[in-house]
Amino acid sequence: xxxxxxxxxxxxxxxxxxxxxxxxxxxxxxxxxxxxxxxxxxxxxxxxxxxxxxxxxxxxxxxxxxxxxxxxxxxxxxxxxxxxxxxxxxxxxxxxxxxxxxxxxxxxxxxxxxxxxxxxxxxxxxxxxxxxxxxxxxxxxxxxxxxxxxxxxxxxxxxxxxxxxxxxxxxxxxxxxxxxxxxxxxxxxxxxxxxxxxxxxxxxxxxxxxxxxxxxxxxxxxxxxxxxxxxxxxxxxxxxxxxxxxxxxxxxxxxxxxxxxxxxxxxxxxxxxxxxxxxxxxxxxxxxxxxxxxxxxxxxxxxxxxxxxxxxxxxxxxxxxxxxxxxxxxxxxxxxxxxxxxxxxxxxxxxxxxxxxxxxxxxxxxxxxxxxxxxxxxxxxxxxxxxxxxxxxxxxxxxxxxxxxxxxxxxxxxxxxxxxxxxxxxxxxxxxxxxxxxxxxxxxxxxxxxxxxxxxxxxxxxxxxxxxxxxxxxxxxxxxxxxxxxxxxxxxxxxxxxxxxxxxxxxxxxxxxxxxxxxxxxxxxxxxxxxxxxxxxxxxxxxxxxxxxxxxxxxxxxxxxxxxxxxxxxxxxxxxxxxxxxxxxxxxxxxxxxxxxxxxxxxxxxxxxxxxxx
RNA sequence: GCCGCUUUAGCUCAGCUGGUUAGAGCAUCAGUUUUGUAAACUGAGGGUCGUCGGUUCGAAUCCGACAAGCGGCUCCA
Numbered sequence: 128x129x130x131x132x133x134x135x136x137x138x139x140x141x142x143x144x145x146x147x148x149x150x151x152x153x154x155x156x157x158x159x160x161x162x163x164x165x166x167x168x169x170x171x172x173x174x175x176x177x178x179x180x181x182x183x184x185x186x187x188x189x190x191x192x193x194x195x196x197x198x199x200x201x202x203x204x205x206x207x208x209x210x211x212x213x214x215x216x217x218x219x220x221x222x223x224x225x226x227x228x229x230x231x232x233x234x235x236x237x238x239x240x241x242x243x244x245x246x247x248x249x250x251x252x253x254x255x256x257x258x259x260x261x262x263x264x265x266x267x268x269x270x271x272x273x274x275x276x277x278x279x280x281x282x283x284x285x286x287x288x289x290x291x292x293x294x295x296x297x298x299x300x301x302x303x304x305x306x307x308x309x310x311x312x313x314x315x316x317x318x319x320x321x322x323x324x325x326x327x328x329x330x331x332x333x334x335x336x337x338x339x340x341x342x343x344x345x346x347x348x349x350x351x352x353x354x355x356x357x358x359x360x361x362x363x364x365x366x367x368x369x370x371x372x373x374x375x376x377x378x379x380x381x382x383x384x385x386x387x388x389x390x391x392x393x394x395x396x397x398x399x400x401x402x403x404x405x406x407x408x409x410x411x412x413x414x415x416x417x418x419x420x421x422x423x424x425x426x427x428x429x430x431x432x433x434x435x436x437x438x439x440x441x442x443x444x445x446x447x448x449x450x451x452x453x454x455x456x457x458x459x460x461x462x463x464x465x466x467x468x469x470x471x472x473x474x475x476x477x478x479x480x481x482x483x484x485x486x487x488x489x490x491x492x493x494x495x496x497x498x499x500x501x502x503x504x505x506x507x508x509x510x511x512x513x514x515x516x517x518x519x520x521x522x523x524x525x526x527x528x529x530x531x532x533x534x535x536x537x538x539x540x541x542x543x544x545x546x547x548x549x550x551x552x553x554x555x556x557x558x559x560x561x562x563x564x565x566x567x568x569x570x571x572x573x574x575x576x577x578x579x580x581x582x583x584x585x586x587x588x589x590x591x592x593x594x595x596x597x598x599x600x601x602x603x604x605x606x607x608x609x610x611x612x613x614x615x616x617x618x619x620x621x622x623x624x625x626x627x628x629x630x631x632x633x634x635x636x637x638x639x640x641x642x643x644x645x646x647x648x649x650x651x652x653x654x655x656x657x658x659x660x661x662x663x664x665x666x667x668x669x670x671x672x673x674x675x676x677x678x679x680x681x682x683x684x685x686x687x688x689x690x691x692x693x694x695x696x697x698x699x700x701x702x703x704x705x706x707x708x709x710x711x712x713x714x715x716x717x718x719x720x721x722x723x724x725x726x727x728x729x730x731x732x733x734x735x736x737x738x739x740x741x
Numbered sequence: 742g743c744c745g746c747u748u749u750a751g752c753u754c755a756g757c758u759g760g761u762u763a764g765a766g767c768a769u770c771a772g773u774u775u776u777g778u779a780a781a782c783u784g785a786g787g788g789u790c791g792u793c794g795g796u797u798c799g800a801a802u803c804c805g806a807c808a809a810g811c812g813g814c815u816c817c818a
Contacts, residue, residue, distance in 0.1 A: 180745095292812060292814065293813065304744055307813070346810090348791085348808075352808090352810090424818090460809090461814085462815085462816075464810090639777090641777055647775095671774080673777095675777085675778065675780065677778090678779055679780055683779080693777055695777080703778090
């Protein structure tokens with residue numbers, strides 16, 4: 128979905144100016160922040176003092192924007208010496224612009240990230256880094272701007288204002304809060320409609336909505352925000368996905384371990400997490416001892432203690448532990464939402480301890496597992512190789528880093544990953560591979576990750592005895608295939624729109640009885656028993672409702688196979704299954720005996736085929 | 742945590758500018774019906790209108806605080 132055409136970029140940028148023009152016409156006292164292009168559109172940060180914009184103002188702003196567009200004002204570029212520009216900003220009562228200009232003058236950039244925190248917004252003194260700055264003018268509206276723009280306001284394609292939100296000036300808490308008005312924009316009316324339709328579709332698939340409709344999970348005010356409770360159906364979903372992930376682990380030689388969900392806080396003082404993530408810890412108080420406890424926010428330190436419990440030989444390595452377990456993080460309330468961001472995070476977590484020369488094999492296996500998992504789920508993958516840059520924030524021996532990074536790079540080649548390298552994205556403790564999965568709507572989500580860790584083995588003094596009798600440090604490899612299972616479910620529910628393939632479907636077959644007579648219900652029960660014996664998830668619907676109504680209910684619950692049972696089926700022992708539309712059927716299901724039908728479905732489930740077209 | 746919006750029955754929603762016993766559809770329950778591939782019929786139960794406080798003769802309706810949800814910001818080992 129990346130839009131990279133320079134023209135479209137210019138259109139969006141110009142629309143930001145046009146919106147600022149429109150807002151300035153209506154509220155001349157407006158103080159403007161920045162108005163950049165973002166994915167799919169643009170925004171402008173505005174400060175209207177006491178006046179709070181709301182979405183009700185959109186109609187008026189859009190109308191005014193259309194007027195500006197209709198006026199087809201040319202965008203004129205001109206430059207001013209930087210000091211004149213500052214004077215202009217002061218005169219125009221644009222303090223935010225003035226601040227930007229001062230940054231430009233002093234540092235040659237306005238990018239907050241590139242400026243030291245204490246430098247931000249300080250008036251410039253002495254020599255200027257830039258001599259001149261550029262402006263764009265359309266009609267009466269003039270704005271400090273690097274450009275580029277379209278020729279004139281008439282040439283901006285199609286747009287729509289979308290929403291409004293609070294945003295700190297320059298993203299810094301403590302700075303004045305501005306209002307950010309977002310719009311989307313595309314080259315043509317048609318592209319805009321396509322995009323809006325995609326949003327509609329995404330809304331229909333929203334996992335929170337489907338979670339409610341398909342009875343997958345709930346929240347309770349009494350339990351608390353960010354703590355999802357999984358219903359029987361939702362639990363099936365979770366379990367099938369984790370079972371699959373776990374089965375891949377077993378093949379790669381991981382051993383299952385099991386740890387408590389709390390620990391003395393001392394553990395995190397040793398690991399170093401206490402200082403870095405202390406605020407995210409849920410603290411637990413003992414009424415018995417004076418020790419301070421915490422709910423675990425990650426599993427590695429616990430797993431490390433299993434490794435450290437006895438001397439390890441180079442011959443034992445790699446030692447690989449895995450576990451599907453839940454960690455708890457006291458996320459800020461404003462960050463929580465559906466299953467995407469929760470406070471109880473289940474992970475299919477693993478830690479492998481290996482000799483440096485084994486890193487390639489260990490990571491290679493994991494990369495293979497990630498590929499198998501996501502191709503089975505019908506999602507394409509992209510990998511980001513997160514390496515270090517030249518700064519000194521990274522711990523561990525540089526030589527280890529270099530070797531590991533080149534190992535990772537060659538693995539990416541060998542596994543023909545669709546990858547790119549990102550310098551400076553590594554964790555301070557080691558390089559990593561982050562996987563992004565693309566869903567059915569073309570949205571990309573960060574999912575699995577494989578991280579090398581040179582630091583924790585050091586902190587916990589993890590060792591093994593080498594061939595020559597010396598003591599050495601193992602390298603640790605963290606990996607979660609699904610990542611956060613809750614977040615993964617949110618992605619997967621939206622990817623499939625709730626039409627789960629047979630192997631994950633909470634209910635695979637629904638039997639609908641035509642009436643409630645003993646003979647009919649008895650027959651259905653017998654089929655149910657057979658199905659259960661084959662490991663299938665089946666439900667008999669013998670409610671006192673019309674067949675049409677019961678079909679409808681099964682359809683709404685997106686059950687893959689529905690079978691109506693009446694006199695005909697009892698007499699012939701054959702059935703005509705009703706098959707959910709997205710399921711591609713190779714075999715001829717038309718005239719099956721119940722026995723054959725159940726076996727076919729059981730095989731489909733067992734082989735984890737996803738014969739669905741999403 | 743910050744800004745804005747929202748919160749009425751299990752679900753989806755109505756309830757005009759504060760004024761008598763707060764409504765609907767679906768769901769639930771009961772009865773009738775014994776049903777053939779996307780909604781049978783009749784009836785009943787169910788809400789201290791998110792919570793607490795305030796204004797008022799009177800609050801679902803106005804104000805405040807808190808909580809939860811939503812959209813963003815920020816953060817994300």
